[in-house]
Amino acid sequence: MVGCACPVCASPDPRDKRTRASVLLKTRSSESEDWEYLLIDTSIDLRQQLLREGAPPVFRVVYTHSHVDHFFGLDELRAVQFVVKRPIEVFGSAEIHERVRAVYTHLFDPNAQSGGGILSVRLHPAEGRFTAGGFGLQTLQVLHGKLPVQGYRWGSLAYITDCSAIPEQTWKLLAGVDTLVLDALRKRPHETHFNIDQALEVVARLGPRRTYFIHMTHDLLHAETNAELPEGVELAYDGLELELPSFDPLNWEMG
Ligand SMILES: [Zn+2]
Numbered sequence: 001m002v003g004c005a006c007p008v009c010a011s012p013d014p015r016d017k018r019t020r021a022s023v024l025l026k027t028r029s030s031e032s033e034d035w036e037y038l039l040i041d042t043s044i045d046l047r048q049q050l051l052r053e054g055a056p057p058v059f060r061v062v063y064t065h066s067h068v069d070h071f072f073g074l075d076e077l078r079a080v081q082f083v084v085k086r087p088i089e090v091f092g093s094a095e096i097h098e099r100v101r102a103v104y105t106h107l108f109d110p111n112a113q114s115g116g117g118i119l120s121v122r123l124h125p126a127e128g129r130f131t132a133g134g135f136g137l138q139t140l141q142v143l144h145g146k147l148p149v150q151g152y153r154w155g156s157l158a159y160i161t162d163c164s165a166i167p168e169q170t171w172k173l174l175a176g177v178d179t180l181v182l183d184a185l186r187k188r189p190h191e192t193h194f195n196i197d198q199a200l201e202v203v204a205r206l207g208p209r210r211t212y213f214i215h216m217t218h219d220l221l222h223a224e225t226n227a228e229l230p231e232g233v234e235l236a237y238d239g240l241e242l243e244l245p246s247f248d249p250l251n252w253e254m255g
Pocket residue numbers: 001004005006007008009010218
């Protein structure tokens with residue numbers, strides 16, 4: 001945190017250097033040389049994150065919700081657009097479409113001066129089961145305080161950020177999840193995020209093979225917290241890469 005000198009912010013452990021929560025999915029068919037990418041959220045640290053990961057040409061993004069930390073990096077994909085020579089494909093709920101239009105007004109203004117080339121986006125719905133390029137995703141409705149947030153399931157992976165409650169109908173969609181990525185803000189309770197104990201209750205009910213906690217605040221030292229977590233549960237860290245058990249990325253079966 002800017003301005004903070006607490007033991008986590010001052011920690012020499014690179015796993016304590018946390019940028020905002022986001023994940024890049026990638027897949028490729030056996031015939032293809034090229035990876036296909038899908039980004040979940042455009043964090044305000046997006047440029048730094050994509051450069052760190054070798055500047056992949058990602059032109060598809062799906063949103064969980066429109067809070068600043070997950071949303072305000074969209075314009076960083078402008079540079080990618082010049083490389084891939086196509087608009088950025090944005091997937092999200094109706095609320096996301098509304099927020100993209102409200103926040104990035106110049107993209108929709110026919111009179112906007114576009115000398116340097118402005119970002120061009122195409123908006124697509126992200127509801128129920130949907131397709132984004134070569135990715136078949138299932139939305140997972142959760143609550144972030146009172147705000148509805150969309151988590152996503154892709155094969156045996158579930159990604160749920162910014163969550164304080166999982167409604168009953170969403171549990172069915174989590175059956176058989178092998179790799180769970182879940183919000184766990186800190187030890188103390190919080191109004192709009194799971195704390196560690198609540199996140200562990202989700203893990204106990206679901207029983208995934210492995211779980212990675214995300215969106216931690218600077219209350220939690222990586223090494224110290226990890227040592228206290230049960231087997232199969234750990235804190236994620238910036239740059240962590242996970243390989244998923246093989247599945248059809250477009251037409252996978254639930255369960
Ligand atoms: Zn701090």
